[in-house]
Amino acid sequence: MTETISITRRLxxxxxxxxxxxxxxxxxxxxFHERHVQLKAFDASLFATAEMLAGAVQDAxxxxxxxxxxxxxxxxxxxxxxxxxDERGRLLGSNGEPPDFEVSASGAxxxxxxxxxxxxxxxxxxxxxxxxxxxxxDGGVRHPxxxxxxxxxxxxxxxxxxxxxxxxxxxxxxxxxTAALMIWLLRKGLSPVYELAYEAERINSSxxxxxxxxxxxxxxxxxxxxxxxxxxxxxxxxSFEQQRRFTSDAAHELKTDVAIVKSSLQLLSMRKxxxxxxxxxxxxxxxxxxxxxxxxxxxxxxxxxxxRTENGSLGAVSHSCSLRDAVEDSVNQIKAFAELKVIxxxxxxxxxxxxxxxxxxxxxxxxxxxxxxxxxxxxGSAVRITMNADEQTVWLxxxxxxEGISEQDRRHLFEPFYRGDPSRSRKSxxxxxxxxxxxxxxxxxxxxxxxxxxxxxxxxxxxxxPAAGLGCGSGLSASLEAQKL
Amino acid sequence: MRVLLIEDEHRLAENIxxxxxxxxxxxxxxxxxxxxxxxxxxxxxxxxxxDLMLPGKSGQCVLQDLRRKKLHTPVLILTAQEGKESVxxxxxxxxxxxLGKPFDLGELLARIKALIRRAKGVATPILAVSDxxxxxxxxxxxxxxxxLDLSPTxxxxxxxxxxxxxxxxxxxxxxxxxxxxxxEHHSNVIEAHISNLRRKxxxxxxxxxxxxxxxxxxxxxxxxxxx
Numbered sequence: 001m002t003e004t005i006s007i008t009r010r011l012x013x014x015x016x017x018x019x020x021x022x023x024x025x026x027x028x029x030x031x032f033h034e035r036h037v038q039l040k041a042f043d044a045s046l047f048a049t050a051e052m053l054a055g056a057v058q059d060a061x062x063x064x065x066x067x068x069x070x071x072x073x074x075x076x077x078x079x080x081x082x083x084x085x086d087e088r089g090r091l092l093g094s095n096g097e098p099p100d101f102e103v104s105a106s107g108a109x110x111x112x113x114x115x116x117x118x119x120x121x122x123x124x125x126x127x128x129x130x131x132x133x134x135x136x137x138d139g140g141v142r143h144p145x146x147x148x149x150x151x152x153x154x155x156x157x158x159x160x161x162x163x164x165x166x167x168x169x170x171x172x173x174x175x176x177x178t179a180a181l182m183i184w185l186l187r188k189g190l191s192p193v194y195e196l197a198y199e200a201e202r203i204n205s206s207x208x209x210x211x212x213x214x215x216x217x218x219x220x221x222x223x224x225x226x227x228x229x230x231x232x233x234x235x236x237x238x239s240f241e242q243q244r245r246f247t248s249d250a251a252h253e254l255k256t257d258v259a260i261v262k263s264s265l266q267l268l269s270m271r272k273x274x275x276x277x278x279x280x281x282x283x284x285x286x287x288x289x290x291x292x293x294x295x296x297x298x299x300x301x302x303x304x305x306x307x308r309t310e311n312g313s314l315g316a317v318s319h320s321c322s323l324r325d326a327v328e329d330s331v332n333q334i335k336a337f338a339e340l341k342v343i344x345x346x347x348x349x350x351x352x353x354x355x356x357x358x359x360x361x362x363x364x365x366x367x368x369x370x371x372x373x374x375x376x377x378x379x380g381s382a383v384r385i386t387m388n389a390d391e392q393t394v395w396l397x398x399x400x401x402x403e404g405i406s407e408q409d410r411r412h413l414f415e416p417f418y419r420g421d422p423s424r425s426r427k428s429x430x431x432x433x434x435x436x437x438x439x440x441x442x443x444x445x446x447x448x449x450x451x452x453x454x455x456x457x458x459x460x461x462x463x464x465x466p467a468a469g470l471g472c473g474s475g476l477s478a479s480l481e482a483q484k485l
Numbered sequence: 486m487r488v489l490l491i492e493d494e495h496r497l498a499e500n501i502x503x504x505x506x507x508x509x510x511x512x513x514x515x516x517x518x519x520x521x522x523x524x525x526x527x528x529x530x531x532x533x534x535x536d537l538m539l540p541g542k543s544g545q546c547v548l549q550d551l552r553r554k555k556l557h558t559p560v561l562i563l564t565a566q567e568g569k570e571s572v573x574x575x576x577x578x579x580x581x582x583x584l585g586k587p588f589d590l591g592e593l594l595a596r597i598k599a600l601i602r603r604a605k606g607v608a609t610p611i612l613a614v615s616d617x618x619x620x621x622x623x624x625x626x627x628x629x630x631x632x633l634d635l636s637p638t639x640x641x642x643x644x645x646x647x648x649x650x651x652x653x654x655x656x657x658x659x660x661x662x663x664x665x666x667x668x669e670h671h672s673n674v675i676e677a678h679i680s681n682l683r684r685k686x687x688x689x690x691x692x693x694x695x696x697x698x699x700x701x702x703x704x705x706x707x708x709x710x711x712x
Contacts, residue, residue: 248566251565252538252566255565255585255586255587256494256565256586256587258586258587259497259565259586259587260494260496260500261587262587262588262589262590263497263500263501263587263588263590264496264500266500266504266589266590266591267500267503267504267507267590270504270507270590270591271507284496287496288496
């Protein structure tokens with residue numbers, strides 16, 4: 001089985017990874033910034049304490065106008081190390097073990113990072129001038145003082161780590177909340193998908209109805225899918241219904257025909273009969289059987305015409321024939337029946353035109369249309385046939401002046417077994433497949449068949465067919481037929 | 486016994502009518518629902534054979550109308566439709582039996598006869614009154630063990646009378662149940678048949694079985710054995 005993919009999971013993981021990455025970058029930036037800020041504050045604090053130390057250098061009030069360090073007012077951390085010297089190197093005061101630093105030439109304050117007994121320290125070397133008795137006429141005694149002051153930097157790193165820890169915890173909480181929120185939102189957002197799936201789940205071979213849930217139709221992303229599903233299923237249902245109706249109608253038709261044949265023979269064998277009775281019974285049975293055979297034959301013809309090739313198209317038509325020949329043949333065939341009903345069947349106009357239909361099917365098409373026309377014409381009326389053609393198209397129209405067809409019937413006329421009567425009365429003798437066969441023949445050739453009202457009564461059947469490869473095409477088929485002859 | 490066949494497929498109807506007549510039943514045929522309904526309401530039938538798919542009024546409608554009008558004639562449905570559901574619906578709508586097309590003609594006849602028998606309150610095909618025994622399947626009659634040679638009409642009259650023991654059956658009723666409605670009805674035809682039947686029955690046994698009630702009709706005598 002292939003691995004399943006969850007869009008929700010992917011989305012959540014993507015968002016969380018992005019969030020994590022941005023949090024890490026944020027923490028890195030924050031760490032650098034915090035370190036910078038903390039170091040600045042550290043330096044400022046070093047500076048301030050060093051200045052206080054400088055301020056604590058007082059006049060010693062002795063003969064030599066020396067200075068001394070008075071630490072009473074100065075607060076110094078216990079980890080701090082310092083040393084205050086005067087210009088002659090005399091130590092005024094110290095704490096810890098501050099290392100010796102070279103005095104810078106400029107006298108500007110200098111920061112130094114040094115390890116003292118394994119601890120990282122940052123020192124400030126500050127130079128200040130202390131003037132004793134500045135009010136004296138000689139301007140007093142000048143004492144340049146050097147102050148070295150340092151504290152461990154561990155404190156700075158502690159602060160930075162604290163900041164990182166704070167941001168890491170905040171990020172973790174944020175990730176958790178984001179994940180929970182996304183799961184909830186996605187689940188809520190995807191509910192139309194589940195509703196659509198649930199609705200689609202209910203479709204089965206006996207019930208093709210599908211109404212996309214309103215939630216799916218409201219969702220912009222799902223709307224195309226929902227509508228496409230609806231449309232596709234409606235099409236499928238129609239075609240499925242058609243198939244089912246055809247099967248059921250075909251079964252009904254065949255069962256009735258078989259019932260007749262069977263009952264005829266069973267009636268004959270009910271008791272001993274005279275030769276004359278047997279002959280009459282067998283003749284009738286043969287008639288019944290011929291009718292069954294014709295029904296089967298028509299069903300097979302329809303199946304053959306509607307058979308599609310593997311790629312789904314209605315098979316390429318490799319034959320062509322003269323429509324005029326087919327029309328004339330079918331008129332000759334119907335003549336006897338038409339004379340019986342005193343119906344005048346006439347070809348009014350005709351042209352030589354070849355159509356891409358097998359000659360057998362063309363004859364079937366023409367004779368079915370003619371038979372219908374004659375059957376539905378009152379005795380003593382007429383049937384008129386016209387043929388026209390241009391470069392691309394061939395038209396065949398058959399007019400009658402019969403009772404006509406209602407609008408309701410006309411819509412179903414080409415459906416198999418439709419007889420314009422819910423009971424499918426078989427009195428007219430047809431199986432209700434004739435017009436279906438006509439349509440199948442026309443559609444296979446890429447043409448159409450329509451039925452319109454004739455004035456003042458009756459109908460006009462209009463067959464429109466593409467002309468079969470005029471020029472070289474017709475020449476080829478004509479020469480082929482010539483070869484056959 | 487008279488049967489009404491409502492079937493639009495004329496060849497099938499022809500065959501069923503012929504078969505029913507050959508087994509000694511009188512048959513009327515209607516080729517659409519309207520005509521069938523009309524006949525069923527106007528005349529008395531012992532059974533109705535009804536096709537479902539009819540032009541105009543459907544078989545289902547005919548059946549429903551019959552039952553609504555309190556006509557309890559047994560109805561056998563002929564159908565070429567698939568599906569158990571429709572069968573259930575039909576039986577629930579008041580049909581007594583059904584046969585799917587294509588059916589066996591013999592089975593159809595047997596079922597029609599069974600329906601008629603049951604409607605008359607008889608379950609077996611052998612009817613017995615007093616020392617008379619009538620086999621409805623073989624259409625044979627025996628009295629005191631001796632078989633009688635009856636004409637089809639005589640047999641039908643006797644069968645009808647046996648189906649209605651102790652009841653007075655008028656000549657009109659006999660005509661209605663024994664003949665197709667196209668036939669010309671003459672009560673003296675019945676009289677002649679009854680007379681022949683009586684003669685044949687009396688030749689075989691002792692006491693006369695068929696009573697004549699002046700201006701009223703005929704009656705099969707109470708069994709002598711009954712105290």
